[in-house]
Amino acid sequence: MEIDVEAQSNPDSTIFKNANRLVILEFEDVVYKIKTNNGGLIKKDSKCEEKMILKGLTGVIKPGEMLAMLGPSGSGKTTLLTTLGGRHGGGGRLSGNITYNGKPLSNAMKRNIGFVTQDDVLCSFLTVAETLAFTALLRLPNNLTKDQKILQAEAVVDQLGLTKCKNSIIGGPFLRGISGGERKRVSIGQEMLTNPSLLLLDEPTSGLDSTTAQKIVCTLWQLASRGRTVVMTIHQPSSRVFYMFQKVLLLSEGNTLYFGNGAEVMDYFARIGFAPSVAMNPSDFLLDLANGLTPGDSHEDQNLVKQGLITAYKRNLADNVKAELQEINLHQPHDEPEDKTIGEWPTTWFQQFSVLLKRGVKERRFQAFSGLKIGQVLTIAVLSGLLWWQSSHLQDKIGLLFFMSGFWGFFPVSQAVFTFPQERKILAKERASGMYRLSAYFISRIAADLPMELSLPTVFLTIAYWMAGLKATAGHFFLTLFVLLLSVLVSQGLGLALGAVVMDQRSATTLGAVIMMAFLLSGGFYVQNVPGFIAWIKYVSISHYTYKLFLGSQYSENETYLCYDRGGSRMCMVGEYPAIKQVGLGGQAISMVAMFLMLVGYRMIAYIALMRIGVTKV
Template sequence: MGTLTVRENLAFSAALRLPLTMNTEEKKERVEMVIRELDLAKVADSKVGTIFSRGISGGERKRTSIGLELITHPTVLFLDEPTTGLDASTANAVLMLLKRLSHQGKTVIFSIHQPRYSIFKLFDTLTLLAAGKLIYHGPADESLEYFKNLGFVHEPYDNPADFFLDIINGDSTAIELSQSSIDTLEIDRTSEVQQTIAEILTSKFYKCDYYKMMREDLDQLSLEVTKRSEVYKEIPYSTHFLHQLKWLSKRTFKNLIGNPQNSTAQLAIITGMAIIFGAVYAGVKNDMAGIQNRVGAFFFMTTSQCLNSITTVELFITEKRLFMHEYIGGYYRVSAYFFSKIIADMMPMRTLPGIIITSLNYFTIGFKPKVESFFIMMATLILVAYAASSLALAVATGQSVTSVANLLINICFMFMIVFSGLLVNLLTISPWLMWLQYLSILSTSATM
């Protein structure tokens, strides 16, 4: 997402989430409409940016994230703390945007922590949670009166959001309970020890009219959901597999081109290593020393392909959060994402090293002077890289920390190197360990 522009991100969402019955022009018009609606015209062609490269501002990034969801014209919009990391002015601008969307008939539901008063007064309905328990759900403009009836008096000029947090946290410096308020809550010193503030407020809320109205609404909604339960069994997709694969591959290629540092550095290192290999093993002869040198050349070429594939570990881990968000949002299937990574990232970055190493070393070192043998070695090195990358990707899918995934895949490759047959004669290994050679990617490639 970060290396693409705002317009490209919105176009990606439109391409995968809008039905194929809409033509390209209609989707472009939808994208432009969202850009105008969110006031993103000035930065429409600017990159969103990443943690390593500067892009649009935090407020513009939040609006872009909202725009990705508005592409489908949803009736309900869920947001998780849309003001986090924003300054007061930008946060207020984002909430004003959400307020305008609510006036257009959309239901906007979001979590927020300690908003300022100018934001709080925009709320229509307020839900307060304490220790995972519901202590209030009802009209926001009636919330102060509700807590006043419980004995909690809101002081003039005090931010209601801070006032509610003080109630939940039991902050006596901000809330002074008179004897009458204690009687209202029906608690004393002994029960305060046994019951938390959250439990007390929850029990009070369960007895009020707001709770009864909420239960009626939930029961009605539950009946409607039960009638349409078949709809929610699986995530619906607006486009077919090939369309998703096309757009995912296109985005991956753009990200690869937009961040050439990693790919360029990797290819430069491989080229440098290949030149060094060629210089070290150049012109081997058909004698005992030549056989030893050829085995060493096989070892370094195959091992370099495995070690080069370790970078695949970061391929999924760095995008795991984005993948989970887009998959749950119905952007694409898991299979489309997987094959797009193979086509647009793994294949170019694992194919070119094999071509470079073989082209620079095969005839320089002095392997069999036949064209078919040259291409057999090239294909073998490429397949080694594919197999090693697939193993690295499999390890990465089960890990969330890059360092742990790197450690695990390195351990796997070390065992494979030992049982490759290039460093030790496999016939001398204990019979009960011999089966491990069949798990080594390098063992099968050593016969090339």
């Protein structure tokens, strides 16, 4: 495949030449209902009723046109946009016809749609260039080489005017990065990478100043002029921005008040008796009408005004829109076969895993090895070594072993519970766009965490073990290290499962602390005679099995220690020491099997919980 030198300025003319068809988007009598519970708290006499969000909307948008959906909050703009993009989810009931070139949504067409959410969901620690490059590697098909995908990402950087900030990190709430306008352009760039024929955007100018908003809309206007179909929701555009829209859809409480040419909207409302009394921004005037406010100081009933506008639309414009739909359907080839070469995924599983792993390591390198975490572990390791400095007492040594099982139970859980709640939006966005398989993401995410999860406990044990005077042989040390790392991975799995199931950071943290405290108390160190009705906890306790394996890594049943009684000192069996006897030195293999079962089981729970997120089937 040849790459034209124009790639740096116009990606449409090179790699993706003739790759995508033009898209005519049609929607007819679209109704969307959700169930609501009247009465607040669930009661026996409460009734679930259906609320109609979209009330029979009809329209058509052709290639080269840019449609703006206007309306006050709650008018149904975002609901209609997500419905048109096939992302309405399963929370409501949809009826009506939505077609793309005369056909319902298919996997091939879904790959041809770009969807930009209102919130810029981006990886905070990646640069602009890295963000677009990773997206290109995941979303572009395998008939392109890696170099061609990177070239396409660089071309989008140039096209959107992001060259000056391409090496700057995205940033976030607590990390300074690029500006809001640049973030929005990066979000648009992620969708432009696949050269979509249909581009849907939810409030692309939200939170931006008028100049930046105009630049964003001007960029979208240029995309539409090249044959794309562009649809966006927008709240209150400036007059300069408003007149860029070829078509305008004005909504009020799920009803259409106007659908047609943007340049004719003011004349239409003037003809039906609603003209502004003073010169004003058209979007301000239209929003007033959508709220039932008439020009001047009229005190007309707002609901009556809205009903009048709905009736006027049905009488004056609705038939014209349906006639346009019928005319397009007459000339549209309905027998065009679907492209069977387009698979469900643009890349292979291993490619997805490799790219996600590399991205995860880059994203996590700042969080995983932050000075605060390293300092925390080093401080506790040195402090533990000093407190247990070359201890010769059996009780002290088993106390250190139990402390390690407790600390390295809490620490991984407290870190892992944040993983999926923090990445939920990114996962939902990327999975909805068909970027990768959930399994590739899940395994790469776990693998990206391994450097931190394994290196910090290794450093901790290397310091504390020798300072505390535990058995100074390589065999005992490495067996203890193996048990510690296994415990860390199991605890991490519990944290991942809690985060994935609860999906709320505060609730997951609280639940994790309660569970780990229960495991710690039943571990066999604090309470040796646990009542039978609650003794079952130890059989699912990470702390219990870790403590038992730690004891086995240091002591054997035939080993002796120097003990004292009224008759003086004598040699006693380690296995008979009360604090050890209750836990026991036997059953090491069973404890190891239990740990491996939890290692796999917790991660399976997390994976199943994540299956709820991100994909709308077609």
